Structure formats: structure tokens, C-alpha cells
Amino acid sequence: MSVAEPKVEKILEVKKVKKHFNMGRNQVVQAVDNISFDVYKGETLGLVGESGCGKSTIGRTIINLYEATDGEIRFKGQSTKDLKGKSRKDFNREMQMIFQDPYASLNPRMTVADIIAEGLDIHGLAKGEKRRRRVVELLKTVGLNEEHADRFPHEFSGGQRQRIGIARALAVDPDFIIADEPISALDVSIQAQVVNLMKKLQREKGLTYLFIAHDLSMVKYISDRIGVMYLGNLVELADSQELYDNPLHPYTEALLSAVPIPDPDMEGKRERIILKGDVPSPINPPSGCRFRTRCPKAMDICAQEVPTWQEVRPMHWVSCHLYQEESIKKEEANKNQSN
Amino acid sequence: MDKEKVLEVRDLKVSFKTYNGEVQAVRGVNFDVNKGETLAIVGESGCGKSVTSQSIMRLIPEPPGWIKSGEVLFEGKDLTQVSEKEMEDIRGKEMAMIFQDPMTSLNPTLTVGKQIMEGLIKHQHAEKHEAKERALEMLRLVGIPSPETRINQYPHQFSGGMRQRAMIAIALACRPKLLIADEPTTALDVTIQAQILDLMNELKEKLQTSTILITHDLGVVADVADRVVVMYAGKVIESGTVEEIFYRPRHPYTWGLMGSMPRLDLTREKRLNPILGTPPDLLSPPQGCPFAARCKHAMKICQQQMPESTSVEESSTHQVNCWLEHPMAPAVEPPAEVAGGGSK
Numbered sequence: 029m030s031v032a033e034p035k036v037e038k039i040l041e042v043k044k045v046k047k048h049f050n051m052g053r054n055q056v057v058q059a060v061d062n063i064s065f066d067v068y069k070g071e072t073l074g075l076v077g078e079s080g081c082g083k084s085t086i087g088r089t090i091i092n093l094y095e096a097t098d099g100e101i102r103f104k105g106q107s108t109k110d111l112k113g114k115s116r117k118d119f120n121r122e123m124q125m126i127f128q129d130p131y132a133s134l135n136p137r138m139t140v141a142d143i144i145a146e147g148l149d150i151h152g153l154a155k156g157e158k159r160r161r162r163v164v165e166l167l168k169t170v171g172l173n174e175e176h177a178d179r180f181p182h183e184f185s186g187g188q189r190q191r192i193g194i195a196r197a198l199a200v201d202p203d204f205i206i207a208d209e210p211i212s213a214l215d216v217s218i219q220a221q222v223v224n225l226m227k228k229l230q231r232e233k234g235l236t237y238l239f240i241a242h243d244l245s246m247v248k249y250i251s252d253r254i255g256v257m258y259l260g261n262l263v264e265l266a267d268s269q270e271l272y273d274n275p276l277h278p279y280t281e282a283l284l285s286a287v288p289i290p291d292p293d294m295e296g297k298r299e300r301i302i303l304k305g306d307v308p309s310p311i312n313p314p315s316g317c318r319f320r321t322r323c324p325k326a327m328d329i330c331a332q333e334v335p336t337w338q339e340v341r342p343m344h345w346v347s348c349h350l351y352q353e354e355s356i357k358k359e360e361a362n363k364n365q366s367n
Numbered sequence: 368m369d370k371e372k373v374l375e376v377r378d379l380k381v382s383f384k385t386y387n388g389e390v391q392a393v394r395g396v397n398f399d400v401n402k403g404e405t406l407a408i409v410g411e412s413g414c415g416k417s418v419t420s421q422s423i424m425r426l427i428p429e430p431p432g433w434i435k436s437g438e439v440l441f442e443g444k445d446l447t448q449v450s451e452k453e454m455e456d457i458r459g460k461e462m463a464m465i466f467q468d469p470m471t472s473l474n475p476t477l478t479v480g481k482q483i484m485e486g487l488i489k490h491q492h493a494e495k496h497e498a499k500e501r502a503l504e505m506l507r508l509v510g511i512p513s514p515e516t517r518i519n520q521y522p523h524q525f526s527g528g529m530r531q532r533a534m535i536a537i538a539l540a541c542r543p544k545l546l547i548a549d550e551p552t553t554a555l556d557v558t559i560q561a562q563i564l565d566l567m568n569e570l571k572e573k574l575q576t577s578t579i580l581i582t583h584d585l586g587v588v589a590d591v592a593d594r595v596v597v598m599y600a601g602k603v604i605e606s607g608t609v610e611e612i613f614y615r616p617r618h619p620y621t622w623g624l625m626g627s628m629p630r631l632d633l634t635r636e637k638r639l640n641p642i643l644g645t646p647p648d649l650l651s652p653p654q655g656c657p658f659a660a661r662c663k664h665a666m667k668i669c670q671q672q673m674p675e676s677t678s679v680e681e682s683s684t685h686q687v688n689c690w691l692e693h694p695m696a697p698a699v700e701p702p703a704e705v706a707g708g709g710s711k
Contacts, residue, residue, distance in 0.1 A: 078556035185645050215411040216583060220627035220641030242556065245586075249629035249639065269634060286561035287631050288586030292609040294632070295589045302565055303558045306526040 038105075039204055039236050040067040040090065045099035047082070047089045057310050059085040061260040062099070064337060065345075067204075072230065072237040074251030074268065076244050076283070080307055081257040083240045087206045090238070091123050103204070121151050124197035128209035130189035134181040140167075140192055141177040147200040166195040170225060187218035194225065198233075206238045211246065223250055244287045248272060253343075256280045259318040260310055262337070266344040276346040279319050317349065325350060329359045370401040373545055373577045374423065379437035381415075381422050384430060390649050392418040394601035395437070397676070400545065405571060405578040407592035407609075409585065409624070413646060415601040416581045420547045422447075423579075424464055425454050441545070460490040463538035467550035469530035473522040479506075479533045480518035486541050505536040508573075510566055528559035532566065539574065549581045564590050585628055589613060594684065597621050600647050600657035602673070607685035617679055617687040620658045622705045640702060656690065664699045666690060 047060040060082040067073045075083045088094045090101055092108055101108045103119060111119050124147075127133035134143055141163045148154045154162045164174045170191040181189060190210060197205055207226070211219040227250065229235060241247050247254055248268050255265040256279065264277040275281045282301040289295060303322045308314055314321050320330035329349050337347045349355035381393040393415040400406050408416045421427045423439050425446060439446040441461070446454070466472040474482055483505055484498040493501065499518070506514035509532040522530055531551065538546060551567070552560040568591055571578065580592060588595055588609065595612040597605040597620065605618040616622055626640035644661040647653050653660065659669035668690050677692040679685040691699050 078558060187645065216585075217411060217623060217627045217642040218645070220629075220639040221643070223629075224639055224641060244557065245629045245631040248631055272631065282558060284631065286557040288560075288564070288584070288590045289630060289632055290585035290589050290613065290625070290628055291630075291632075292589040292613050295586075300561055300565070302561055306528055306559070307556075 037069040038066045039069045039103070040238075041100075041102040042066070042086070042090065043100045043102070045086070045089060045101060046097045047085050047094055048097045051311065055311050058260050058313060059310055060089065061313075062337075063257075063260075063262045064099075065255055065262060065265055067236060067238060069203075069236055070230075070234055071252040072239055072250055074239045074241065074247035074254040075257060076241060076247050076254060077257030078242060078307060080259070080310065082260040082310070083242075083257050084208050086257075087125070087208050087238060087240050091125055091206055092119070117151065121147070121200045122202050123204045123206070124200065124202040126190075126193050126197050126205060126207040126210045129213055130186050130193055131181075131213070133193055134189060136181055139178050139180060140184075143181070143192060144177075144195050144199050147196065151200055153200065162199070166199055169198065169229070170195045171221075185218075186214050187221060190214060190222050191225065194222075194229070198229065202235070204236045204238070206240070208240045209242070210239075212241060212243065219246065226250065244283060256283065259307055259313055261318055261347065262345075263319065263348065264344075264346045266341075266346075270344060274344075276340065276344070276351060277319075277348050278323050278325050278350075282324075317347075327355075327359045328362050329355050370404075372399050373402050373442065374400040374579075375438070375440040376419070376423065377438040377440065379419065379422060379439065380435040381418050381427060381432060382435050383432045385650075388650050391652055392432075392601055392649060393422065394649075394652060396598070396601075396603050398596050398603060398606060400577050400579060401594075402577055403571075403575040404593040405580055405591055406594050406596060407580045407582060407588040408596045408598060409582060409588055410598035411583060411646060413600075413649070414598045416598050417549055419598070420464070420549055420579060420581055424458060424462060424547060425451075426464075456490070459486045459543070460541045461543055462545040462547065463541070463543040465531075465534050465538050465546065465548040465551045468554050469522075469527060469534050470554070473530060473534060473537075475522055478519050478521055479525065479536075482533075483518075483537050483540050486537065490541050501540065502536075505540050506533075508539075508570070509533070509536045510562075511536070527555055528562055531555060531559075531563055535563075535566065535570070539570065539576065542574065542576075544577060546576045546578045547581070548578060550583070551580070552587060553582070553584070560587075567591055585613075585624065597624070600652060601649055602657060603676075603688065604658065605687045605689075607679070607682070607687075611679070611682065611685040615679075615685070616701065616705060617685075617692065618658075618689050619662045619664055619691070619699075622701050623661075625705045626702055640704060656688075664691060666696065668693075 042063060042065050045063050049057040049059055051057055063086055077083045089096050144163050144166055145159050148159055163177055167173060167176055172191055211222050239250055251268045254268045254271050255262050258279050264280045275284055282303045285301045305322055308321055316332050317330040317335050320326040335347045335349045339345050340351045376396055376398050379393055379396045383390045383392055396419055410416045422434055434447050480502050483502040487493045487498040487501055502518055503514050506517055511517050511532050525533060552563050582588060592609050594608050596603050599620050605621050623642035627642060629639060642661050647657050655671045656669045656673055659665040674688045674690045676686045676688050679687055690696055
């Protein structure tokens with residue numbers, strides 16, 4: 029496990045990326061808006077947020093399933109836009125994805141061996157006897173065995189299917205894996221199995237993960253750093269323990285306090301921040317800070333200006349007017365004026 | 368201090384006929400619900416927790432399902448024996464249910480107000496205007512803003528959290544004695560879940576409704592339940608008060624459940640201890656303890672015979688079905704992450 033120290037090599041740079049979907053009738057869903065972050069080699073970056081916050085969209089945009097509306101994504105220093113020929117093929121091999129629904133993401137007409145080896149075939153990495161050996165080796169890596177190779181997906185349980193999905197992602201020796209809610213369809217005891225497997229594989233193969241999920245406790249368990257998203261924006265990014273100990277953004281605070289802890293005494297004592305209302309629509313998001321409509325600490329300036337994304341402490345990024353000196357000054361000036 | 372029992376489930380067995388044979392979904396379940404308390408039934412998918420609750424309401428589709436044996440005593444009356452007609456009077460009036468998915472369990476063609484009034488008119492023979500008043504009152508009670516407008520709206524105009532609130536309003540409109548909530552917050556986001564759990568706790572204080580809460584989330588259990596029943600492969604394997612189950616669990620499966628859940632308040636150095644393997648196939652359930660195949664402490668007897676329910680340390684509430692409780696069994700310490708339950 030590589031923790032905080034050797035954060036030198038950036039494997040992925042996301043710079044002011046936007047992804048908007050045109051819904052017709054001049055309606056645009058701003059699913060992802062102005063997101064910037066880096067992912068370091070060998071780390072796990074967790075992305076959390078509630079449904080509709082754009083966490084899956086950013087994952088899919090990074091792997092080029094969607095084309096970014098604006099901004100730049102650099103993988104290993106190279107822009108992923110307009111990749112052609114060999115460099116495109118390399119990119120597709122080096123970055124892989126594990127999907128949420130293990131029932132929908134495996135082709136029911138293909139045997140497990142063919143599913144796992146599809147990447148090998150496309151990239152011409154192994155044929156015949158070698159291909160078979162590689163499949164068996166991959167099955168063993170994820171805790172399945174050779175006899176599973178010639179079966180079909182419907183013969184497996186949810187946890188086993190997710191293992192097949194992981195084996196498929198690993199087949200082409202990727203460096204970077206985007207895991208989009210890989211465990212949320214699984215039972216508690218099986219979730220722990222799959223997460224421990226992912227951790228083990230990371231240690232052995234030096235993988236980098238972008239782990240997208242809504243379950244904050246699980247994300248905290250697996251991630252080195254955590255990014256919190258709200259309505260298409262990244263609102264806070266920090267080391268996972270730091271984020272838990274010192275949440276800066278009011279949304280992060282509310283989110284942390286909303287997660288129930290399996291300890292009745294603590295639950296009884298814990299102060300919970302209950303957010304009012306629901307997440308607004310990304311078609312017509314609130315002006316200024318998008319969280320202001322539900323924010324218990326909202327000021328006047330929050331409606332007027334979009335907060336900037338800044339590093340307020342070393343490695344702790346937040347986008348909130350409460351931590352911007354200029355904003356606080358302006359707010360005070362406003363107040364004096366109205367008095 | 369004998370508490371009044373609202374519901375007693377005795378040796379309930381429910382099976383489903385399938386193409387492959389008989390699936391024994393519930394295999395002899397016993398528990399009580401006391402007046403005014405919240406009982407949580409926890410377990411993984413397929414453990415029979417939903418089938419149990421649906422059998423109490425007599426909502427399992429027959430066929431293919433049928434209640435093989437056992438009793439469901441609701442205020443002394445055996446619900447497995449009453450006619451469908453009588454059951455219709457009980458459902459909605461005496462006991463009500465909240466379902467997991469508020470998107471699909473509300474009627475999309477009726478206004479929310481109509482759906483709340485329906486039960487009042489049918490069961491309490493309320494006049495229309497009376498029912499409407501009550502509906503407004505219910506909407507206010509569950510914290511839906513501007514109820515006068517909301518009452519005439521359709522479910523699709525409500526957000527997920529609001530729909531779940533509406534569903535709670537429908538369920539509680541006739542002031543049932545027993546409320547069954549089947550994964551009421553699973554489909555919701557955490558901040559919305561917090562709102563709904565808060566509401567459920569508040570309503571519990573106000574209305575004193577006995578509740579059966581079905582969930583797989585131990586965090587939710589810790590938040591709202593008074594007592595817990597842990598189910599595995601169609602059987603109850605442990606039951607007790609929240610404190611007993613969380614701080615002094617005795618069954619290796621309960622240990623496993625606790626060990627496989629990451630906790631937000633603990634540092635990540637602590638490793639998760641998953642339960643290896645998968646639950647047994649209920650088409651041909653094992654003869655002995657259903658957890659034996661995955662249990663680290665399994666003995667010979669575990670494979671052969673299902674252990675009886677034993678009281679733990681003379682507690683009147685804490686019961687466990689495990690051979691490790693037998694005086695001749697070797698002493699087994701619960702794993703480190705469970706012993707002491709973290710904070711204690």
C-alpha cells in the first residue's frame with residue numbers, strides 16, 4: 029500500500045473538465061462542471077457523492093467513453109483527446125474499468141474465458157495455449173479456478189461475477205483502473221471480500237485506482253485520498269483521514285454526519301447535520317455556489333460568485349467562500365452597506 | 368416487567384415452488400414484537416427477512432409460495448388462518464408496510480392525497496372532507512412542505528425522499544398498531560436517509576407504533592432499533608437488544624457481519640475481515656447449522672444438527688443458536704474487531 033509520501037508522479041491530470049449533455053429544447057444538463065484534480069501513481073483516489081452528482085460521468089469522461097465538453101484530461105502526461113492509432117490502443121489497454129452491476133456488465137452469451145480474454149484478443153497479447161494459460165492465471169488471481177472458465181455468467185453469484193469483471197480488467201495489464209461503484213450491488217460480507225481483493229491486487233501489481241462510490245465508509249476504507257462531489261462540482265479533496273478529521277466544506281460535514289455508524293451508543297450521542305430539501309436539478313443549477321440552497325452556513329456572496337477551487341492547507345483542496353479571505357471581506361462590506 | 372406483545376411469530380416456515388424444486392426461504396422462524404418497540408431484522412439478501420415480513424402481512428404470492436407451517440399471532444389472532452377478506456381489513460388498518468422503492472410502490476395514476484385518503488375511507492369510513500383533513504395532517508406530520516399543494520400532486524412530482532415521506536404518511540394514516548418497513552432507506556442517498564431516519568425516530572416517540580425494520584445496514588439498525596434479530600439462510604441465528612448484539616455478539620455470523628463493515632470513525636489501518644464463501648442454496652439447505660460451511664469455528668456437530676436456541680448468560684432477551692454455547696464446546700473468543708465493539 030502506498031500511502032501519503034511518494035506523491036511524485038502524476039498518472040492522471042484532470043483540468044477544468046466539463047461534461048454537458050444536450051437534452052434538446054435548449055436544455056443542457058451540466059453533469060460535470062469545472063472539475064480539476066490529479067491522481068498519483070499507485071494511490072487510490074475515492075470519489076464520493078450522492079446520486080446525480082456526476083461521479084460516474086467524470087469516470088466515463090476520463091476513460092473516453094464520453095468526450096469532454098471542455099477542459100483537458102492528461103494521462104501519463106499526454107492529452108487523451110484525439111488519440112489515434114497506436115497511442116489510442118495503448119491508452120485503451122492501460123486504463124480499464126470495473127462496472128457497478130455485475131449482472132448487466134458481462135455478456136450472457138459468452139463464456140467466462142472469452143469474456144476475460146476479449147481484451148487479449150483485441151490487443152493481440154496472447155493466442156491459443158498461451159491465452160488459455162493467461163485466463164486460468166487471471167481466474168486464480170481473483171480467487172476463482174480453472175473449472176469456471178467454460179461456464180456462462182448466469183451460473184455465478186454477484187460476488188463471483190464482480191471477480192470476473194475484475195479479471196477482465198486485469199487481463200491486459202492496465203496501470204489505472206476506474207472502479208465505478210464496484211461493490212454497491214453486493215451483500216455486506218461479499219463487499220468486504222471484493223474490496224480486500226482489490227487492495228491485494230493493488231499491492232501486488234502497483235495499480236492506481238479511481239474508486240467511485242456513494243458509501244463513504246467503504247471509500248474511506250479503501251482510499252488514500254477522497255474527493256467529494258456535489259451537483260457536478262468537486263467541493264473538497266483531501267487525504268482520507270484528514271477529510272474525516274477536519275472536513276472544511278459544509279456539505280462534507282453534513283455527508284459525514286449523515287452516515288450511520290454501527291454503534292448504538294455513539295449513534296445516540298452523535299450530533300447530526302440534517303440537510304434541508306433535495307439536490308437541485310443539474311439542468312438549472314443554483315447561481316454561485318451550487319450547494320448554497322441547502323447550506324446551513326450560506327452567505328450573500330454564495331449566490332453571487334462561484335467559489336474558487338483552492339488549496340487551503342497542504343494537499344487539502346476546497347471550493348467554498350468560507351475559506352476565501354476576499355469573499356469574507358466582500359461579505360462584510362455588503363453587510364456594512366446594508367446597515 | 369412483562370411487555371405487551373403485539374406480534375408473535377412461532378416456527379414460521381415458508382417455501383416457494385420453483386422449476387428446480389422447493390426453495391425453503393423461511394425455515395422455522397421465531398420472534399416477538401413488543402408494544403411500541405422497533406425490532407430490526409438484519410441479514411443478507413436471500414436470508415428470508417423480506418419473505419418473513421411479507422408472510423406476516425400475507426403478501427407472498429400463493430402460488431408459487433405457501434406458508435408451510437407455523438403461527439403468526441397478531442394480538443392473539445393467528446393470521447395464517449384468517450380468510451383473505453378478514454386480512455383485507457387488517458392490512459392498512461391494523462398493520463401497514465413501507466416498501467424499499469418509493470418509485471415503484473406508489474400508484475402513479477393517483478394523487479398522493481387520494482392514496483392517503485383511500486385507507487381512511489375504506490377502513491375508518493371517513494367522509495371525504497374528513498379524510499382530506501387527515502391527509503393534510505399526515506403530510507404535515509411527515510414533514511412535507513406546503514401540504515395544501517402537495518396533496519393534489521402525483522408521485523412523479525415528488526423527489527425520492529419526498530415519496531418515501533408520502534409512503535410513510537399512507538402507511539400511518541390509519542394509525543396501525545404494527546408498521547413493517549422493508550429497507551425503507553436503501554434506495555435513498557445518505558443525506559436523505561438521515562432525514563428519513565430522523566423522521567422515523569420522531570414518529571416513534573409521537574405515535575408509539577410498533578415497528579419491524581428490515582435492513583442489511585447495521586448503521587441504520589444502531590440508529591433506530593431497540594432489538595435485533597439476525598437471520599441467516601431462512602433461520603434466526605441470534606437475537607437480542609441492540610446493546611447485546613452490537614457489544615456482546617455471540618454468533619460467528621454476527622461477528623462476521625460486524626467484521627466486514629468498514630466504519631467511518633475508525634482509521635483505515637484496520638483490515639476488513641470478510642466472511643469467506645457464499646450463503647447456502649435453499650433448494651437443498653444443509654442439515655446442520657447453515658453457517659457451518661463458512662464458519663471458522665465449525666465443529667463436527669455443526670454439520671449434522673441445527674443447534675437449539677440458548678439464552679446467553681441468563682439474559683431474558685439475548686438468544687443465540689450456536690453449538691459454541693454448548694457446555695462441552697471449546698471456548699472461542701470473538702475476533703478482536705468485534706470484542707468491545709469499538710467504542711466500549
